[in-house]
Amino acid sequence: MLIHDRSRPGRRAAAQAPLAMPEVTDIPAALRRRSRPALPEVSELQAVRHYTRLSQKNFSIDTHFYPLGSCTMKYNPRACNTLAMLPGFLARHPLAPESHSQGFMACLYELQEMLKEVTGMHAVSLAPAAGAQGELAGVAMIRAYHLARGDLARTEILVPDAAHGTNPASAVMCGFKVREIPTGPDGDVDLAALEQAVGPRTAGIMLTNPSTVGVFDRNIQAIAARVHAAGGLLYYDGANLNAILGKVRPGDMGFDVIHMNLHKTFSTPHGGGGPGAGPVGVSARLESYLPVPLVAFDGEEYRWLAEHERPESIGRLTAFGGNMGILLRAYIYARLLGREGMRRVSEFATLNANYLMARLKAAGFDAAYPQRRASHEFIITLKREAKELDVNAMDFAKRLLDYGYHAPTTYFPLLVPECLLIEPTESESKEDLDGFVAAMIAIREEAQTNPELVKTAPHTMPVRRLDDVRAARQLDLAWQPQGQQQGST
Amino acid sequence: MSDAPADLKYTKSHEWIRDNGDGTVTVGITDHAQEALGDIVFVEIPDQGREVDADEACAVVESVKAASDIYSPLAGEVIESNALLNDSPEAINNSPYDEGWIFRLAPNDMTALAGLLDAAAYQQVVEDET
Numbered sequence: 001m002l003i004h005d006r007s008r009p010g011r012r013a014a015a016q017a018p019l020a021m022p023e024v025t026d027i028p029a030a031l032r033r034r035s036r037p038a039l040p041e042v043s044e045l046q047a048v049r050h051y052t053r054l055s056q057k058n059f060s061i062d063t064h065f066y067p068l069g070s071c072t073m074k075y076n077p078r079a080c081n082t083l084a085m086l087p088g089f090l091a092r093h094p095l096a097p098e099s100h101s102q103g104f105m106a107c108l109y110e111l112q113e114m115l116k117e118v119t120g121m122h123a124v125s126l127a128p129a130a131g132a133q134g135e136l137a138g139v140a141m142i143r144a145y146h147l148a149r150g151d152l153a154r155t156e157i158l159v160p161d162a163a164h165g166t167n168p169a170s171a172v173m174c175g176f177k178v179r180e181i182p183t184g185p186d187g188d189v190d191l192a193a194l195e196q197a198v199g200p201r202t203a204g205i206m207l208t209n210p211s212t213v214g215v216f217d218r219n220i221q222a223i224a225a226r227v228h229a230a231g232g233l234l235y236y237d238g239a240n241l242n243a244i245l246g247k248v249r250p251g252d253m254g255f256d257v258i259h260m261n262l263h264k265t266f267s268t269p270h271g272g273g274g275p276g277a278g279p280v281g282v283s284a285r286l287e288s289y290l291p292v293p294l295v296a297f298d299g300e301e302y303r304w305l306a307e308h309e310r311p312e313s314i315g316r317l318t319a320f321g322g323n324m325g326i327l328l329r330a331y332i333y334a335r336l337l338g339r340e341g342m343r344r345v346s347e348f349a350t351l352n353a354n355y356l357m358a359r360l361k362a363a364g365f366d367a368a369y370p371q372r373r374a375s376h377e378f379i380i381t382l383k384r385e386a387k388e389l390d391v392n393a394m395d396f397a398k399r400l401l402d403y404g405y406h407a408p409t410t411y412f413p414l415l416v417p418e419c420l421l422i423e424p425t426e427s428e429s430k431e432d433l434d435g436f437v438a439a440m441i442a443i444r445e446e447a448q449t450n451p452e453l454v455k456t457a458p459h460t461m462p463v464r465r466l467d468d469v470r471a472a473r474q475l476d477l478a479w480q481p482q483g484q485q486q487g488s489t
Numbered sequence: 490m491s492d493a494p495a496d497l498k499y500t501k502s503h504e505w506i507r508d509n510g511d512g513t514v515t516v517g518i519t520d521h522a523q524e525a526l527g528d529i530v531f532v533e534i535p536d537q538g539r540e541v542d543a544d545e546a547c548a549v550v551e552s553v554k555a556a557s558d559i560y561s562p563l564a565g566e567v568i569e570s571n572a573l574l575n576d577s578p579e580a581i582n583n584s585p586y587d588e589g590w591i592f593r594l595a596p597n598d599m600t601a602l603a604g605l606l607d608a609a610a611y612q613q614v615v616e617d618e619t
Contacts, residue, residue: 411555414554472530473531
């Protein structure tokens with residue numbers, strides 16, 4: 001039930017309502033709305049109950065195992081939240097002068113330094129407010145670099161088909177043409193295809209390593225050497241950084257730009273569309289293009305570096321310095337872990353993934369790349385189940401919800417049919433991983449004995465199987481008051 | 490086994506091409522492609538008059554699973570697009586070789602058509618993939 005359905009004319013939360021309607025004088029009459037917006041009219045208690053009930057329907061990392069591949073849905077330690085909510089942080093005004101913000105800026109500066117260290121990059125900007133914005137900033141810097149050198153012929157970005165799905169969009173948004181590079185049967189980039197595509201038109205290549213097929217590209221140094229020799233730059237999508245944290249550094253692999261998803265690898269709250277944080281790191285030749293503001297430290301004082309100090313910067317991405325509350329949580333997470341702890345993150349993330357993959361293989365499920373060791377995530381393909389039992393990956397995913405497990409990523413990456421992309425993260429215990437395997441086995445048994453049960457799942461959720469085809473074909477996004485409903489009846 | 494009519498030409502990226510015999514060809518996606526994509530919910534068709542290169546992405550087919558580029562099999566000019574798909578994208582699922590055609594092209598070089606796959610070669614591509 002929508003909160004609008006509880007609405008009754010004239011009902012209000014008296015303690016919250018303004019005493020008098022404010023008079024609008026500074027908006028031209030032609031621009032003012034002619035009728036009142038259809039806002040719900042409910043009591044305070046009704047509003048509280050409505051949203052509390054909604055929150056109880058959440059299927060989240062705090063309530064369930066959430067192995068959503070490439071999203072790194074790991075536990076968000078409560079300490080990060082508590083410390084980031086200290087009054088000194090919360091009450092700081094974004095326009096507060098540097099002299100009143102030294103402690104806060106120290107946290108940001110140290111976060112910049114730690115991210116530099118763990119990625120092996122030369123400099124880091126915390127400004128991008130999401131992974132997608134980090135990607136945009138990263139590709140914009142590649143563009144700025146070539147333009148500054150007068151190298152106008154570089155109009156193409158190479159994107160392997162096992163790269164993260166947002167990469168082609170970021171490249172196009174920056175005015176590049178995308179050339180897709182296929183993946184070989186072992187999950188690594190097809191070097192022969194790369195050789196054919198790379199050349200004087202190559203601005204750069206965007207790689208996710210480990211890739212979305214869940215394997216570490218063993219030829220990364222050869223790829224870096226080849227693209228650099230052709231005059232292109234290397235972009236590292238940090239989506240899967242959790243697999244290599246403290247073990248291998250993108251800077252050492254030869255990457256020129258990286259974006260990091262702090263809401264994945266550094267465990268800030270994730271989901272519901274944000275807020276995120278997507279810092280970018282660069283090699284020395286791209287430093288001057290970093291988005292502003294940055295935090296500098298001269299040994300005594302922290303200060304902001306803005307357009308004046310960085311005239312070649314690609315500019316600002318948000319009104320202030322990014323999502324500060326999220327950056328603080330990531331900083332605290334990194335400090336809680338320390339150098340040793342970061343290494344343990346990737347060790348346990350890959351151990352959990354490989355344990356889960358081995359157990360599912362032993363249970364008779366098909367790994368997409370059985371000859372490869374998993375990184376922090378892996379793919380199983382339900383092609384055989386779909387063919388023999390007529391129960392597909394989506395049916396398994398929906399039925400998992402009934403067993404108390406969030407579904408893994410389904411039908412991505414596109415190059416593996418009927419796939420589930422599974423990322424357990426380091427947070428989960430062996431018992432939880434075993435429980436997931438048991439659920440997968442139980443669902444397959446159901447598919448053999450009572451396929452309808454699986455094909456019509458979920459059965460225990462607040463909503464049953466949704467008609468996603470109809471929802472996409474007949475978009476219905478705006479609530480209308482009764483009697484004015486649009487579209488189908 | 491999905492259907493692949495013998496009188497059509499094909500590409501590895503799952504487009505079919507019909508020679509209309511008047512210097513134009515019609516392009517769509519194969520039965521195998523629509524089956525792999527699942528229920529199609531949106532199609533972006535190319536503008537009439539657009540000049541395309543061979544293998545240039547010129548249309549987009551979106552299903553509930555994925556969005557896929559459609560590549561022009563030959564270089565030439567788009568002379569017509571299937572406006573039916575704007576309101577009825579499911580025509581591609583229901584009738585991939587007939588009502589679900591995507592665009593018509595006037596190729597610069599009709600002889601290039603001979604270089605595309607025939608039905609048997611395409612079926613082999615599908616078999617190797619699955």
